[in-house]
Amino acid sequence: MNKLKLYIFILSFGLMSSFVVSEETEEEVVQPSNPQELLEIVKQGQFADTRQQRAREAQFRNEKNKQAKLLSDAKAERARLEKEAARLEQKFEANEALLVVAEEQLRERLGSLNEIFGHLAGNTTEARNIMEQSITAxxxxKDREEFMTNLGSKMNEGIKLATIEELETLWFELQREINASGEVVKFSADVITTDGNVESREVVRVGNFNVVSDGQYLTYSPTRG
Structure with a gap:
């Protein structure tokens, strides 16, 4: 029996010695001097419960907790954003419905003024088409053509009435085009020569019929202005 105890003690001592050598970074392990001390060491778990191992376990738990918190925060943020998106979508749809109702009420209140919108939209479109092709341009x-386009778009919407200034400008441009059709005037303009060069020349416009420069008849190009 004593031989068996001695054998166990020697074997355990050898294992502890090899453990200490292979784990240089571990804390120093108490060397047992007799079987009783060996029993106490095993009981206290000093073989496994080293300082480095405890540190690794603590670090692992800490990292695990951090990852769990990050995941929880990300899920919470996603839920918040989804809730906010749903709220904004509902608000947008509600505003769209209110806008439709408001526009319909406005049209009902405008009543016969809708006919004015139609007349103005038609007149501005027709005037713009004439002015685009007219040599008076x-x-x-081109400013008058842009004005006609903008006013026509506004009238087609049927929401806002034309201002006094817009009506006066419309009347002025229509009257100016009518007057120009019976005038013979001289002015400076860019002329494209037969070789493709652009020259500034004095030209003579004869109503809406012809433009002459240096004894040559010119044609107006709406795309070049």
């Missing part, structure tokens, strides 16, 4: 420029 070489003298008066």
């Amino acid at each position: 070489a003298q008066f420029g």
Whole structure:
């Protein structure tokens, strides 16, 4: 029996010695001097419960807790954003419905004024088409065409009435085009020569019929202005 105890003690001592050598970074392990001390060491778990191992376990638990918190925060943020998106979508749909109702009420209140919208939209569209092709555009420029386009779009919406200034500008441009059709005037304009060069010349416009420069008849190009 004593031989068996001695054998166990020697074997355990050898295992502890090899453990200490292979784990240089571990804390120093108490060497047992007799079987009783060996029993106490085993009981206290000093073989496994080293400082480095405890540190690794603590670090692992800490990282695991951090990852769990990050995941929880991400899920909470996603839920918040989804809730906010749903709220904004509902608000948008509600506003769209209110806008439709408001526009319909406005049209009902405007009543016969809708006919004015239609007349103005038609007149501005027709005037713009005439002015785009008219040789008077070489003298008066493209601003009046842009004005007609914008006013026509506004009237087609049927929401806002034309202002006094817009009506006066419309009348002025229509009257100016009518007057220009009976005028013979001289003005400076860019002329494209037969070789493709652009020259600034004095030209003579004869109503809405012809434009002459240096004894040559010119044609107006709406795309070049």
